[in-house]
Amino acid sequence: MRYSMLYILLMGIVSVCHAQTGDSTFYLNDVVVTGTRTLKLLKDTPIQTRLITSADIEKADATNVEDLLQQEMPGVEFSYAMNQQKHLNFSGFGGQSILFLVDGERLAGETLDDVDFTRLNMANVARIEIVKGAASALYGSNAGGGVINLITKEQSEPWTLNLNGRLARHNERRFGGTYGVKGLWLQNRLSVDHTSTDNFHVSNAANPATQVVSTIYGDRTWNIKDRLVFTPTEGVKLIGRTGFFYREMVRTADTPERYRDFNAGLRGIWDINESDNLEVAYTFDQYDKSDYYKISHWDVRDYSNVQNTFRSVFNHYWNTGSILTAGADFMHDYLVHMNLKGHTESQNSFDAFVQYDWLINTQWELVSALRYDYFSDHKDSQVTPKLSARYKLLDNLNLRFGYGMGFRAPSLKERYYNFDMAGIWIVNGNPDLKSELSHNFNVSADYIKRHYNFTLSAYYNNVHNKIATGIPHLTPLTSSLLPLTSDLYLDYVNLDNYSVYGGDMTVQARWDNGISARLSYAYTNERLPKDKDGNTVNNQYIPARHHSLTARIDWDHQFTRHYGLLLSLNGRALSEVKNVEYINYYDISEGTTTVKYPAYTLWKLSATQRIGHAFKLTLAADNLLNYKPKYHYFNSPMTDGINLMLGLSVDIDKLL
Amino acid sequence: MRSKLLTFTQFTLLLSSLSACHGILDELYDKPSDDVVLKEGQLYVDASSWTDWYYLDLTDVKKGFVRKEIPTEAADAQHYASPPPSEAGGLYTYWYDVFNEGLSKHEFRSFTSTKTQADPESWHIAVHRNNVRTNGGAVYETSYTSMDDLPESSKAFADATFTEDEWNELDVWTVQTQMLQGLIGNQGIPINPVLSSWLKVSLPPIPPTFTLNNHVFIVRFEDGTYAAFQLENYQSPSGTKCCLTINYKYPY
Numbered sequence: 001m002r003y004s005m006l007y008i009l010l011m012g013i014v015s016v017c018h019a020q021t022g023d024s025t026f027y028l029n030d031v032v033v034t035g036t037r038t039l040k041l042l043k044d045t046p047i048q049t050r051l052i053t054s055a056d057i058e059k060a061d062a063t064n065v066e067d068l069l070q071q072e073m074p075g076v077e078f079s080y081a082m083n084q085q086k087h088l089n090f091s092g093f094g095g096q097s098i099l100f101l102v103d104g105e106r107l108a109g110e111t112l113d114d115v116d117f118t119r120l121n122m123a124n125v126a127r128i129e130i131v132k133g134a135a136s137a138l139y140g141s142n143a144g145g146g147v148i149n150l151i152t153k154e155q156s157e158p159w160t161l162n163l164n165g166r167l168a169r170h171n172e173r174r175f176g177g178t179y180g181v182k183g184l185w186l187q188n189r190l191s192v193d194h195t196s197t198d199n200f201h202v203s204n205a206a207n208p209a210t211q212v213v214s215t216i217y218g219d220r221t222w223n224i225k226d227r228l229v230f231t232p233t234e235g236v237k238l239i240g241r242t243g244f245f246y247r248e249m250v251r252t253a254d255t256p257e258r259y260r261d262f263n264a265g266l267r268g269i270w271d272i273n274e275s276d277n278l279e280v281a282y283t284f285d286q287y288d289k290s291d292y293y294k295i296s297h298w299d300v301r302d303y304s305n306v307q308n309t310f311r312s313v314f315n316h317y318w319n320t321g322s323i324l325t326a327g328a329d330f331m332h333d334y335l336v337h338m339n340l341k342g343h344t345e346s347q348n349s350f351d352a353f354v355q356y357d358w359l360i361n362t363q364w365e366l367v368s369a370l371r372y373d374y375f376s377d378h379k380d381s382q383v384t385p386k387l388s389a390r391y392k393l394l395d396n397l398n399l400r401f402g403y404g405m406g407f408r409a410p411s412l413k414e415r416y417y418n419f420d421m422a423g424i425w426i427v428n429g430n431p432d433l434k435s436e437l438s439h440n441f442n443v444s445a446d447y448i449k450r451h452y453n454f455t456l457s458a459y460y461n462n463v464h465n466k467i468a469t470g471i472p473h474l475t476p477l478t479s480s481l482l483p484l485t486s487d488l489y490l491d492y493v494n495l496d497n498y499s500v501y502g503g504d505m506t507v508q509a510r511w512d513n514g515i516s517a518r519l520s521y522a523y524t525n526e527r528l529p530k531d532k533d534g535n536t537v538n539n540q541y542i543p544a545r546h547h548s549l550t551a552r553i554d555w556d557h558q559f560t561r562h563y564g565l566l567l568s569l570n571g572r573a574l575s576e577v578k579n580v581e582y583i584n585y586y587d588i589s590e591g592t593t594t595v596k597y598p599a600y601t602l603w604k605l606s607a608t609q610r611i612g613h614a615f616k617l618t619l620a621a622d623n624l625l626n627y628k629p630k631y632h633y634f635n636s637p638m639t640d641g642i643n644l645m646l647g648l649s650v651d652i653d654k655l656l
Numbered sequence: 657m658r659s660k661l662l663t664f665t666q667f668t669l670l671l672s673s674l675s676a677c678h679g680i681l682d683e684l685y686d687k688p689s690d691d692v693v694l695k696e697g698q699l700y701v702d703a704s705s706w707t708d709w710y711y712l713d714l715t716d717v718k719k720g721f722v723r724k725e726i727p728t729e730a731a732d733a734q735h736y737a738s739p740p741p742s743e744a745g746g747l748y749t750y751w752y753d754v755f756n757e758g759l760s761k762h763e764f765r766s767f768t769s770t771k772t773q774a775d776p777e778s779w780h781i782a783v784h785r786n787n788v789r790t791n792g793g794a795v796y797e798t799s800y801t802s803m804d805d806l807p808e809s810s811k812a813f814a815d816a817t818f819t820e821d822e823w824n825e826l827d828v829w830t831v832q833t834q835m836l837q838g839l840i841g842n843q844g845i846p847i848n849p850v851l852s853s854w855l856k857v858s859l860p861p862i863p864p865t866f867t868l869n870n871h872v873f874i875v876r877f878e879d880g881t882y883a884a885f886q887l888e889n890y891q892s893p894s895g896t897k898c899c900l901t902i903n904y905k906y907p908y
Contacts, residue, residue, distance in 0.1 A: 084861070204756050211755045214860055252865040255895070262680060286679045295868070295889045298686040302895075306679040332677055346677075425836065488833070584837060 034129040034149040036357055036367060037138045038315055038323050046367045046390035048400050048444045048457060050130040057122050059554060059568050061606055061618055061647065063174055063195060065120035071570055074548040075504060075522030079635035081112040081541060084217055088114055091132060092500030092526045092544045093145025097408065101149040105265055108307040109287025116259055116287065119245050121223050123176050123193045126153040133440035133459055134406030140351050140373045144406030144438045152227060155180040155187040159653055166647035170218060171198040187229045196220040199250065202640045205630045210581060210595045213632040222246040235271040254295055260288045275317050283309040304336040321359035328352040335412045339419045345412040347377035365390045373407055380409040380435045396448040406438035414467055414492045425488040427469060434494050438463040451509050458503035465494040471535060472588060499527045517553040528580060542597060542635045547575035564610035571603035597635050602627060614654040618647035688893030697803065697903055698888065703783045704898040706830055711779040714883055714906040726830050726843050727771040736767040745772040747841045748825040754838045754859045762826065765839060773845055780877060785898040786855035787828050787847045792878035794818035795850040800872040803886055803903045810882035810908045813874050821846040851875065854887040866890060866897055882908045
């Protein structure tokens with residue numbers, strides 16, 4: 001193991017020498033784990049991985065993963081689904097196909113297919129690794145569109161204490177603190193974070209083309225996390241973590257909606273010998289939703305998702321640099337919801353995978369893998385192959401190719417819910433749903449020349465039996481002449497082939513004068529889904545925009561030993577997008593219309609002053625151009641103009 | 657090596673003993689049943705139905721609320737594109753700007769003539785979701801927020817201005833089948849605007865928001881008797897909206 005790691009690091013150092021300053025400048029010597037679940041240098045990983053570093057997170061001044069991803073990555077769009085629940089479109093894939101992980105562990109709970117993004121705050125996040133497509137064998141169902149893995153910070157100092165806060169418009173407040181200690185065998189980090197924002201109203205012009213939002217709902221969150229690392233003996237590392245999350249949203253004054261999460265995990269890593277290591281882990285995650293009836297003081301839970309997961313992974317390292325990885329996961333998924341018959345459903349899922357990472361020579365590296373998934377509900381199972389290759393054409397030019405077959409079994413919700421959407425229509429679960437199967441192809445190249453880094457990638461995904469809500473249909477009328485209650489149904493169905501293709505391009509530069517810049521562009525083309533008969537179906541979510549762009553330019557200068565300044569300007573621009581929607585959901589014979597959602601651009605200017613070693617004072621103007629959407633459609637930026645922010649961070653340990 | 661194996665095995669066994677398949681901390685939540693416990697001077701009615709009125713005879717409160725369906729069968733099997741020349745019973749379909757400006761912006765779309773609402777022989781008030789009718793009564797909204805603080809008798813309100821029921825074709829929502837299009841079918845019927853203000857419904861968003869007005873209302877009936885009403889709660893124990901817990905005093 002140690003020899004193997006040494007080999008990886010030596011290879012990295014050799015590459016650094018060849019590439020002069022480029023690799024370290026662009027974090028290409030940073031270690032990533034998500035693609036192969038083994039430690040790989042970013043520039044060497046055969047599975048294309050996008051890394052967002054802690055420096056990027058700090059510059060973005062983001063509160064949660066939504067703020068950060070939208071600022072950092074083109075092709076990422078968070079919009080509203082019905083009832084102002086957040087929905088992610090990530091290069092044409094939605095929440096059911098994008099797997100969010102924290103230190104490799106999945107999250108329980110969903111609303112309209114997406115996890116609760118407010119759980120994923122940026123406190124204590126060391127880096128975020130993003131693997132697009134179904135390239136990795138290690139994450140099965142729900143990862144067909146990609147994996148986003150948040151890696152938490154390790155404690156490196158004997159003790160640290162950071163306190164921070166930020167104020168902005170709409171009474172937006174963010175306060176947090178992290179206390180870390182490290183001893184000979186133990187290290188611990190405890191973080192407590194609180195955010196709150198008021199509800200606020202936005203105005204819309206007359207005659208919108210489709211539904212608009214007039215009140216933006218704020219929320220109040222608490223996020224408490226603790227992570228303990230115990231090293232009882234050399235080669236054995238035990239990691240325990242626990243967390244509590246609480247969010248309250250006041251849509252109706254007398255009945256705030258509450259969301260809670262309780263999570264805990266234990267992980268053991270054992271370096272058996274110099275060539276082998278074993279990891280076992282257990283994760284518990286419970287996500288609850290409840291309504292608090294203020295008048296009667298009742299807190300009534302109407303949803304709970306409990307996931308218990310066991311995992312083991314074994315790695316064998318050859319001194320040639322090749323790695324064999326084998327592992328298995330078992331998960332018990334328990335769901336409570338008032339819309340389920342009998343109110344509860346559960347299922348067990350099991351997977352096993354084997355992956356061989358073959359370092360053929362200094363130029364070629366090939367990762368081949370097989371994965372088997374099994375779901376006890378309806379006994380769905382599938383074997384999926386994956387293949388990725390890296391070819392070092394020049395010392396500073398890497399090419400990557402990948403193919404991955406993706407698999408997604410229908411969720412318990414898609415099979416068993418009967419959900420009355422406020423009397424508008426009833427979303428019907430379908431027990432006969434088949435599993436989705438997808439084919440993902442990707443190719444990429446990255447090139448470094450002195451102060452510049454170029455990345456180019458393209459992908460094509462094809463999904464068979466995509467699961468979505470189908471064509472609305474009416475049940476026969478009731479005995480009365482007029483139907484009195486909703487008899488409009490939306491059934492979950494398997495659609496015809498769905499495909500999405502696209503590509504992205506990033507240019508980064510970092511000069512010696514403290515200026516750095518990055519420009520990223522993404523093209524995404526979704527072939528809108530149709531049913532098995534070729535009919536246009538109700539597209540539950542607005543599709544991805546064809547063109548999107550993110551840009552950032554920073555200037556960082558240390559004027560004196562006690563004063564430094566970071567100026568940062570970042571922005572994003574998104575093209576318009578069209579969606580096919582029914583003219584009349586109650587009479588689909590009236591046909592469809594194409595609704596055009598406008599393009600927009602948003603920019604943020606921030607100045608962070610480093611005062612002494614302990615203080616950071618940030619002034620920022622978000623939505624710098626004071627953009628106010630004419631209509632606040634579900635995919636419009638939920639803003640009413642420029643937002644000034646003031647933040648302060650103090651490292652107490654550096655004051656003493 | 658052996659000690660490490662032992663440590664690791666113990667750790668693995670610890671992991672497997674930790675699972676909580678059905679979750680933890682159930683005690684954080686309440687599990688109310690729909691059995692309502694009422695205090696002296698309280699009434700309860702599940703008025704959540706869109707298609708029914710619930711009538712109360714204050715001289716016989718033990719009988720409880722009596723349900724009467726809103727007639728929806730077309731009297732002449734006709735839908736009309738323009739409103740009737742005068743106030744006529746039936747279903748009035750309006751378009752509301754439910755996603756943008758709200759209920760105050762609305763347009764008439766169609767009218768369906770129906771049979772008239774059948775009332776019981778004896779009743780004082782009737783409720784339909786957030787709407788209230790009186791049987792020939794009139795209502796005054798006080799500034800009191802507790803029944804206990806009310807003056808001894810209704811004579812204290814002798815000089816107050818009472819409001820009678822008024823014709824309404826916008827608020828008694830009966831047909832919700834085309835709500836996504838902003839179309840709602842309403843029963844055309846007189847309701848009392850003052851007493852109905854004890855529960856305000858706002859759109860957007862969907863689902864609507866409810867705001868409770870906890871003032872005490874004084875109702876003067878045709879026979880000269882008075883009653884005091886206060887809406888205590890509008891939710892059932894399991895959260896269904898328009899399940900009304902009402903404080904009352906009669907005669908007052």
